[in-house]
Amino acid sequence: MVASNGLARRNAILGEIGIMQWRLRTPAAGCGEAGAAGAGVDWDGLRAAVRDCTSCALHRSRTQTVFGVGSRSARWMIIGEAPGAEEDRQGEPFVGPAGQLLTEMLRAVGLGREQVFIANILKCRPPDNRDPQPAEIEACSRHLAAQVDAIRPRLILAVGRIAAQSLLGQDLPVGRLRGRVHSYGASATPLVVTYHPAYLLRSPAEKRKSWDDLRLARGTVAPAGP
Numbered sequence: 001m002v003a004s005n006g007l008a009r010r011n012a013i014l015g016e017i018g019i020m021q022w023r024l025r026t027p028a029a030g031c032g033e034a035g036a037a038g039a040g041v042d043w044d045g046l047r048a049a050v051r052d053c054t055s056c057a058l059h060r061s062r063t064q065t066v067f068g069v070g071s072r073s074a075r076w077m078i079i080g081e082a083p084g085a086e087e088d089r090q091g092e093p094f095v096g097p098a099g100q101l102l103t104e105m106l107r108a109v110g111l112g113r114e115q116v117f118i119a120n121i122l123k124c125r126p127p128d129n130r131d132p133q134p135a136e137i138e139a140c141s142r143h144l145a146a147q148v149d150a151i152r153p154r155l156i157l158a159v160g161r162i163a164a165q166s167l168l169g170q171d172l173p174v175g176r177l178r179g180r181v182h183s184y185g186a187s188a189t190p191l192v193v194t195y196h197p198a199y200l201l202r203s204p205a206e207k208r209k210s211w212d213d214l215r216l217a218r219g220t221v222a223p224a225g226p
Ligand code: URA
Pocket: 080, 081, 082, 083, 084, 087, 092, 093, 094, 095, 096, 098, 099, 120, 160
């Protein structure tokens, strides 16, 4: 699990009873320029670590890894589940039909894809788009943790059950996790959960709830700005 330490468990319990944690954000190690996000980060090294990763069996079936895309100083980081067929082919997250809906959802809060950073829990496509296995999530977690450390987003939007449960270390359904602001990791980054766009394509009636989630996120941290 991405959030499998004691802090995550404590936060998960506090989150469960509706208490959000606020903590002073400290500059990430290695950051120059008054701790500006992305400063001093070895992006080439992060990319190479993902590109060359053989930590789980998915490396054998992938066409290519899908690192993530967007602004290295994004205020919002969008985290999905895993690449699908189109993402595996193009090497970019959320470019298939679900991705097009995600792009529209972001547009609805005034954001272009280039203003956020979009990544997935897994960097390789699971065969036949099956659910990621816990061991795969664990093996891939160092890459996502490194990305979050590098970008230091002010808000994380977790899209879908796998992302939400992995990031929060909880096993509740999305319907129980959405609608409030959680806290992610030692940085206590505010985290909002919403439905996966692939689910919304199958259940368009739920789109209104997703819009509520985006408004919650926008009210928590303005998606663009200095
Ligand atoms: N679904 C995801 O969760 N991520 C992608 O990149 C594409 C579809």
